[in-house]
Amino acid sequence: MLDVIAGLLALLAGLGGGAGYFADRSARELLVDQLDEVDVLEVRVQAQPNYSILRGRVDRVLVAGRGLYIAPYPRIEVIEIETDRIDLDIASLTRGPVTFESPLRAAARVSISEADLNASLRMPEILEQFQGLSADLPLGQTQDESQVLDLVAPEVDFLAGNRLELSAQLVSRNPESDAPVTADDILDVKFTADVTVERGQRLRLVNPEFEFDEVPVPRELSDAFLGGLNEALDLGDLEEQGILARVLSLEISEDKLEVVGFIQVDSFADLQGD
Secondary structure (H helix, E strand, O other), X not given: OHHHHHHHXXXXXXXXXXXXXXXXXXXXXXXHHOOOEOOEEEEEEEOOOHHHHHHOEXXXXXXXXXXXXOOOOOOEEEEEEEEOOEEEOOOHHHHOOOEEEEEEEEEEEEEEEHHHHHHHHOOHHHHHHHOOEOXXXXXXXXXXXXXEEEEEEEEEEEEOOOEEEEEEEEEEEOOOOOOOOOHHHEEEEEEEEEEEEEOOXXXXXXXXXXXXXXXXXXXXXXXXXXXXXXXXXOOHHHHHHOEEEEEEEEEXXXXXXXXXXXXXXXXXXXXXOX
């Protein structure tokens, strides 16, 4: 999700010419080119006077979109971005790398539906995070056999009051055998929990209620089960790239998750990941 926002900001910050309507249109075309799908996208580049854009000065950029999608991330149902003033070193547009004369700051509101998040969790790139786990569980293997555990069919169910339910199947397989998986090799796992955000950076689940087919499951498996969702909302790694990102609020209803936050970037290279 944050990669999508950062990509949008990077393109907007790199506008080096045009004014008024032409800047709006150019910015929108640049953004659409970076998306796999888009239903609605509006961009407003505001600058007074208009020709200040040619000098690398923009008062504010507004982005409003619906149905934005870049695989394998969840489809964004609604996104709104509003930047503070953007000041580019105009000479850097030609000599590179592009630099800001002052940090780029932007506020964002993002809404993701339950159905779209579940579709993303089933993408191969995301499912890879749930494969090849290790734990000592009584699932179809004898004690002297190698045991590898895969989490399959992960699903999120949004509940009212900032609460969610996560479920999946835990499948045991022997990496040294081609024997088919049987019912004894599969364990249904499910738990519900309240969702909080720690220091504006990390998703945390509190007051959890676990259901594991009445079989105790080690803590490392529940942590791995949450890995994909936690990674999508963990902003700490971005600071190593020079991007300060914070979640101001996270709200879960029965059909969507909405996040409000802000981003501050010191250089264009940070947004590009250079």
